[in-house]
Amino acid sequence: MLVALLLLLSLSNEVRVNGLCEHNPAPKPRPHTVSILEFGAVGDGKTLNTIAFQNAIFYLKSFADKGGAQLYVPPGTWLTKSFNLTSHLTLFLEKGAVILGSQDPFHWEVVDPLPSYGRGVEVPGGRYQSLINGYMLDDVVITGNSGIIDGMGLAWWELFSSHSLNYSRPHIIELVASDHVVVSNLTFLNAPSYSIHPVYCSNVHIYNVSISAPPESPYTIGIVPDSSDHVCIEDCVIETGYDAIALKSGWDEYGIAYGRPTENVHIRRVHLQASSGSTVAFGSDMSGGISNILVENVYLYNSRSGIEFRTMRGRGGYIKEIVISEVEMENIYTAMAATGYCGSHPDDKFDPDALPLLDHIIFQDMIGTNITVAGSFAGLQESPFTNICLSNINLSINAVSSIPWECSNIFGFSNSVLPKPCPDLETLSDCLSLLSVKGKTSDM
Template sequence: MLLALPLLLALSNALRAYGVGEQCGSNPTLDPRPHSVSISEFGAVGDGKTLNTIAFQNAIFYLKSFADKGGAQLYVPPGKWLTGSFNLTSHLTLFLEKGAVIIGSQDPSHWEVIEPLPSYGRGLEVPGGRYQSLINGYKLHDVVITGNNGTIDGMGMVWWEWYSSHSLNHSRPHLVELVASDYVVVSNLTFLNAPLYSIHPVYCSNVHIQNVSISTPPESPHTIGIVPDSSDNVCIEDCILALGFDAITLKSGWDEYGIAYGRPTENVHIRRVHLQASSGSAIAFGSDMSGGISNVLVEHVHLFNSNSGIGFRTTEGRGGYMKEIVLSDIQMENIHTAIAVTGHCGSHPDDKFDPNALPILDQITLKDVTGKNITIAGNFAGIEKSPFTNICLSNITFSINPVSPLITWECSNVYGFSESVFPEPCSELGNPTNSSSSSCYYLQSISGKTAEL
């Protein structure tokens, strides 16, 4: 289903995110790129049938020569522009006009097979390599992917079928993947039918994702919208996402590979987003979090029609940590499990993982949360050898689905503090001897101010 998204900020000129270090602070609109060409000038045909991979590659190769002259813009006019995967360059704006649709080829030979990410050690779904994403960047600086509500359609149906039938030779591709890049903006676009992830910044710094609409059908297997992965200084705001699995997931590597790579996801600000996750979590942390996840602020969000609202996932052997995370001003409706926290989720990439690498989940605050038509308020299943600690719940009210189970909270191997929570949480989260409100005050927001209850 295509979700309509009002244009909150029309960008006819390129935006470059040199204020993103403040996460969701104000971003200056800089001068437009001094050079601009249309993809049509390189022989591309927007009929939805002609393969335009070479045209995109040639256009970007040409624009690379303007990197030291203020950068350049590649303009995609209205039309249906079929292509295989292609790479961006630094100081580039890719601009999709209204009515412009970049369509991913369904022929796997048009998608290059590349090495797995070092923090994962293998493909996510199939050992070995992975298909390169539709739009890629590697070690880039100052990259903008934007438009006048143009569309990037991954045509993922065939990929979903191959995944479900166990016919994949390599792991599925994403729509947009930026690797080891900084000062990245993705804005004012619609993303449809990603084979796997829609937007995947990995090993990146200073990323601003604003005013995008992302959707895949409810039955699309394990599709995820936005995945900040071993990245820092990330802002996600004013977006509407409806995905088959998770809407937004924070990650940082898989078992011994993520531990060895050692790059956390940190300093992330998510606000004013509307999220739906058919079979997963609207906002998820993990389960691949071996490099660590910390200093995350999620606020003013609407979660709806989802299997779970907020999810934390990890398992023994994963290592890493999830800590110093604040979620506030959350509205939920029609959610099966409002808060799902588990230490028993996810597989291992191989048999080389250390079973004694125990993940840490600590200093998590959820406050000012309301939910309508909730089946299970919370399910906390920690790890016996490494219990989840300092879970703080404040000012939370759920109206339970009248046909829900009698048990509205389930807890094991978790300790925390709660106040003004309805229905009343399990004793592990409500007993002052287990924790106290002081454990909540330690959390720091993105701006460095104490996130008090």
Template sequence: MLVALLLLLALSDGVRVNGDGGGRQCESSPALKPRPHTVSILEFGAVGDGKTLNTIAFQNAIFYLKSFADKGGAQLYVPTGTWITQSFNLTSHLTLFLEKGAVIIGSQDPFHWDVVDPLPSYGRGVEVPGGRYQSLINGYMLHDVVITGNNGTIDGKGLAWWELFSSHSLNHSRPHLIELVASDHVVVSNLTFLNAPAYSIHPVYCSNVHIHNVSISAPPESPYTVGIVPDSSDLVCIEDCIIATGYDAIALKSGWDEYGIAFGRPTENVHIRRVHLQAASGSTIAFGSDMSGGISNVLVENVHLYNSESGIEFRTTRGRGGYMKEIMISDIEMKNIYTAIAASGHCGSHPDDKFDPHALPLLDRIVLQDMLGTNITIAGSFAGLQESPFNNICLSNITLSLNSASSITWECSNVFGFSDSVLPKPCPELETFSHCLSLPSINMKTAVM
């Protein structure tokens, strides 16, 4: 199975859209055309009473709609009701539409969830060695898939999974709500996601992904729940979303240590804008720590971050390899954040003892500008690696109002950069350069200061 996945993923590289991405993926929003064929899940015997298990109905409906792939595609309509189901797989040229008041609920019995191979860029389950539970809604090697609705809801009922995780009783790594693998032209919109066992939306090895107007929520105490995770994916837009989770709100990733290095697929050409984010114990926007395939050409703009442990955070460690570079973050409003900006070269664990400790990550050409923060405890914390310092960190027009609990403004080690009009005044290491380098590969507002 793993060998087949690797071969198919290699072939999928050929269907990526050409172009440099431009850094502004959200400027070209896809136009959703009506599908010529529509069926209701009711036609396949589903019962939305909150008690009946409807897995067979979803599977049969999608199998039937697969026959319309070469006829313009089809839509599966889920009407108002509560629809309990196990995992099911989507097909190409399909729209899954949830009507207002429609709630898809994932079965809370782990025995109802299939176990699948680990992702090749991770080499093992992230939480437990070996396989991982298949996510609630899945897609593999698909083209032209839409998951949308009239503000319908997908609820993972994650409490049982969180308790298994916290008690170290998991047999396999937790499932996600939506996981699309090696797929292109994907849209997720106009839905509410609740109580994911782990991640809510996980596009991995995907191209042309547009996620907009979704609401994602998990309780603050839910362990390591994450909202949206673009993973070894390119040409990604995330916009107009509201996310509040237990750990990270949005996390960009690209593989784990030697497995991510060998797989070698970066996350690049990502645009995030007009989002409201809350992350109880993690970061509202996180880069890494699993970033061994690289992360580059990212534009984050016009976002609101609040009530969180960390605002913007870059995470990596020895053995990761890879890079995080050519990233611009601007027009940020923060409120009630413990650490506004953080970058650590000492964050994260390793999948096994086969990693190369000499595989050093690169953090370079990061621009943060036009930021305003209130009730901040620590303005910034940068801890690079002595063998691979963080370089070209450029800060401009940043004002952070610290609270009375603040005893440290900035912490810096093994970092070099430039700053202009930053309050409170940053550490000397961030005044090393006389100007900020430009980021020519990102088509955005100039980064030259």
């Protein structure tokens, strides 16, 4: 036990995400601006404007070495198929501007699966390209004055629910292998699958966005940092069918081979609701690793699960050095959860001996009302979850609850926790003294 305490103490010098969001200056104005109207676009909600978007962005590439350029989308309803962005570009949606994604699957190009997944997540093979895309970009901004991007996901949800998909569903925004990305001041509606998916990206700032999908929409997720680093998500409101924010890093042997973790992520001042999933989820696709994450000052409500860690045999990878702090929950079935029995495998090539590691997880300064299960922790016998620390937690359990805590193959500590945690977490320790998040973490 002493060794475990020393490990936690040493962690106080390792977690350095605090202050990450403070290092995100506002994007500079672009010296050149053109309107989508100049390229023949028609904002009637019926005319397909893909060629106008493509031509405008191709033209704006010429300004990349001149400070970049802005594509202005005025009020109107702009129907389009998928289109690709370019570096040093700002896509700006004015108030009253709505970009609509076409509901016709034949309008969506099929692209190769991500290498860290090996196949489409939902259907083996390729995947539909997302509505707004970028690959190996630098300095790209997607913003506006409360403009709207509507993924028109109903047709995709019906295909998914009826098992009629030919390829995995698209997302609203997917940026791949890009650096210095900003998404802000917009509303995202009805994503076919994910709303915002930065994958293999660095220096991503997502702020002041609203994301919404109906409670019954299948496996819709708000923001998915995936094998990405130095990510700040702040001041957002997200209400989705499945997860609000999900951190990922690849799937089984493909994620292990690709080997790019999600790390150095700061999430703060967000309001999250996840109808059938978790407000903040880690995994279950986490084979590249997830570490050095700070989630603070968040309000979670009307959801199946609050904070959840998911993994399974064959995943490999790790989830470690996670701090969850200053959390208010209301109407949550399970406040905190971690399971080693969640997910599926891409194929039969996974290594069943690739065991995941879940270690150094801190929950502190949390309150909750109308909670059914305070905590459900189920580690693997071959790889128990270790160094789970709970501090200053007060959850009001509702009358429906029969067992407020469920624990197996987990080892950790607690201090000032109500209801009283399971015996595996009863060893007295003050997480805040062991891991002084505010006092000892520093700028990265």
